[in-house]
Amino acid sequence: MAIRLTDEQLKRAQSDGCVFPVRILDTDSAATVRETYEAVEARQGKDVPELLSVKPHVLFKWLFELGTTPTLLDAIEDLMGPNILLTTCAIWPKDAHDQRFVTWHQDSAYFGYDPMEVWSAWIAITDSHVDNGCLKYLPGSHNDPEMMHEETHDPQNMLSRGQKISSDQFDESGVIDVELEPGECTLHHFRLAHSSEPNTSDRRRVGILFVFCPTHVKPTNELNSAILVRGKDEYGHWNRDPLPEHDLDSENLKYYNDFWNSYVDPENVSEAERPAAAE
Numbered sequence: 001m002a003i004r005l006t007d008e009q010l011k012r013a014q015s016d017g018c019v020f021p022v023r024i025l026d027t028d029s030a031a032t033v034r035e036t037y038e039a040v041e042a043r044q045g046k047d048v049p050e051l052l053s054v055k056p057h058v059l060f061k062w063l064f065e066l067g068t069t070p071t072l073l074d075a076i077e078d079l080m081g082p083n084i085l086l087t088t089c090a091i092w093p094k095d096a097h098d099q100r101f102v103t104w105h106q107d108s109a110y111f112g113y114d115p116m117e118v119w120s121a122w123i124a125i126t127d128s129h130v131d132n133g134c135l136k137y138l139p140g141s142h143n144d145p146e147m148m149h150e151e152t153h154d155p156q157n158m159l160s161r162g163q164k165i166s167s168d169q170f171d172e173s174g175v176i177d178v179e180l181e182p183g184e185c186t187l188h189h190f191r192l193a194h195s196s197e198p199n200t201s202d203r204r205r206v207g208i209l210f211v212f213c214p215t216h217v218k219p220t221n222e223l224n225s226a227i228l229v230r231g232k233d234e235y236g237h238w239n240r241d242p243l244p245e246h247d248l249d250s251e252n253l254k255y256y257n258d259f260w261n262s263y264v265d266p267e268n269v270s271e272a273e274r275p276a277a278a279e
């Protein structure tokens with residue numbers, strides 16, 4: 001029996017590859033997360049690394065706690081069973097009147113998992129609506145074969161190489177807007193095609209993404225470390241990321257910097273969301 005999602009939501013997750021809104025935090029807690037994040041953001045490039053787009057949860061206890069909020073893990077357990085790994089995290093801020101956008105893409109085209117039983121949770125810590133550049137999905141696209149992506153290298157594209165599915169590969173008439181209030185999240189399958197448009201409003205839009213898979217899934221590229229966040233790992237396919245005991249703990253900072261130094265090696269370029277790797 002499901003713990004957090006209703007039967008209807010579970011059916012929708014299967015058929016559409018997405019389910020939203022799912023409330024994870026109350027509004028006050030979401031406001032606290034936003035304040036905490038914005039204080040960290042003000043220190044980026046100083047004592048905080050510039051790049052927070054892959055695995056920043058190993059650096060910040062509050063971020064790890066957000067990704068392991070029991071209400072979130074209950075919903076993830078409904079989708080994939082009790083043995084759950086957290087593989088990565090990314091923060092997606094768009095400022096008021098930010099012209100940047102994200103072209104249609106499937107994360108599964110760039111990150112290797114086998115089998116692709118992988119789900120992302122995008123938690124809104126501000127509101128996220130059409131006017132401030134919310135996510136958009138093409139429901140059901142997780143069931144299709146992977147689509148061809150081209151690289152546009154558009155500097156306004158928030159994806160590292162401007163990866164884009166060409167529009168002749170799908171019919172945009174089925175596209176839906178993913179509107180969320182602070183503290184709500186959307187869950188989407190890793191192969192689901194998604195995008196977002198510029199922020200035309202006076203309000204910021206910030207989402208924090210966490211990626212989960214069950215322990216039997218194997219990594220197939222260099223992103224091969226994770227943290228067991230619920231249940232048991234009887235497979236041992238993944239190296240272990242360190243837990244953040246304190247924010248910016250010096251050992252975790254070293255782990256994070258070493259990870260990035262090998263990760264941005266051009267020989268290893270293989271994933272979609274890496275805004276600074278292309279710079």
Ligand SMILES: O=C(O)CCC(=O)C(=O)O
Binds near residue numbers: 196273
């Ligand atoms: O937050 C956004 O606008 C895009 C997020 C995204 O593309 C992703 O989570 O893979």
